[in-house]
Amino acid sequence: VQLQQSGAELVRPGASVKISCKAFGYTFTNHHINWVKQRPGQGLDWIGYINPYNDYTSYNQKFKGKATLTVDKSSSTAYMELSSLTSEDSAVYYCARHGNYFDYWGQGTTLTVSS
Amino acid sequence: QIVLSQSPAILSASPGEKVTMTCRASSSVSYMHWYQQKPGSSPKPWIYATSNLASGVPARFSGSGSGTSYSLTISRVEAEDAATYYCQQWSSNPPTFGAGTKLELK
Numbered sequence: 001v002q003l004q005q006s007g008a009e010l011v012r013p014g015a016s017v018k019i020s021c022k023a024f025g026y027t028f029t030n031h032h033i034n035w036v037k038q039r040p041g042q043g044l045d046w047i048g049y050i051n052p053y054n055d056y057t058s059y060n061q062k063f064k065g066k067a068t069l070t071v072d073k074s075s076s077t078a079y080m081e082l083s084s085l086t087s088e089d090s091a092v093y094y095c096a097r098h099g100n101y102f103d104y105w106g107q108g109t110t111l112t113v114s115s
Numbered sequence: 116q117i118v119l120s121q122s123p124a125i126l127s128a129s130p131g132e133k134v135t136m137t138c139r140a141s142s143s144v145s146y147m148h149w150y151q152q153k154p155g156s157s158p159k160p161w162i163y164a165t166s167n168l169a170s171g172v173p174a175r176f177s178g179s180g181s182g183t184s185y186s187l188t189i190s191r192v193e194a195e196d197a198a199t200y201y202c203q204q205w206s207s208n209p210p211t212f213g214a215g216t217k218l219e220l221k
Binding site: 043046058060061094101102103108 | 158
């Protein structure tokens with residue numbers, strides 16, 4: 001099992017960005033994909049999850065309107081789009097598979113929001 | 116949401132020492148998971164469902180607890196255990212993480 005995330009992003013304030021998470025080694029539709037934010041030197045903040053089987057999503061209230069989760073079943077890839085970016089969105093973003101816990105994590109995507 | 120409070124924030128230990136870190140929940144939870152994170156790396160599952168060691172985790176680690184109080188214990192600390200340990204619950208939405216305990220080796 002492996003989750004491979006897209007590379008680091010440098011984007012301007014006010015812009016949007018879409019991060020990908022490609023799954024290998026298991027049946028993609030069998031497990032929810034979660035997204036977690038970690039600001040420099042800080043803890044872990046759950047953003048939300050998507051069920052690749054039926055596209056159902058659930059979001060942490062604090063990220064509603066900020067994050068949009070989608071999947072492409074044909075390529076076993078999950079996506080997270082972040083909109084109206086500010087410096088507060090600069091962080092490492094992880095995707096993580098959920099079995100009964102977050103059992104596999106991507107390597108992380110570093111997002112830097114700067115003009 | 117359930118707030119998880121981890122203590123101590125920083126734990127300094129000598130090799131061979133026994134250490135315990137705790138995680139207290141603002142409301143009762145059914146179980147607790149723990150993750151280990153080293154600088155520049157993703158979190159790794161470490162202990163799941165309170166007391167089960169994830170694959171590859173040394174037997175010197177153990178987890179226990181119930182209700183609002185959980186703990187992770189290392190029977191004899193080794194240099195490779197230096198890391199930050201996070202507790203996590205999903206007994207109620209949203210899932211939440213503690214702020215972490217950073218284990219430093221003397």
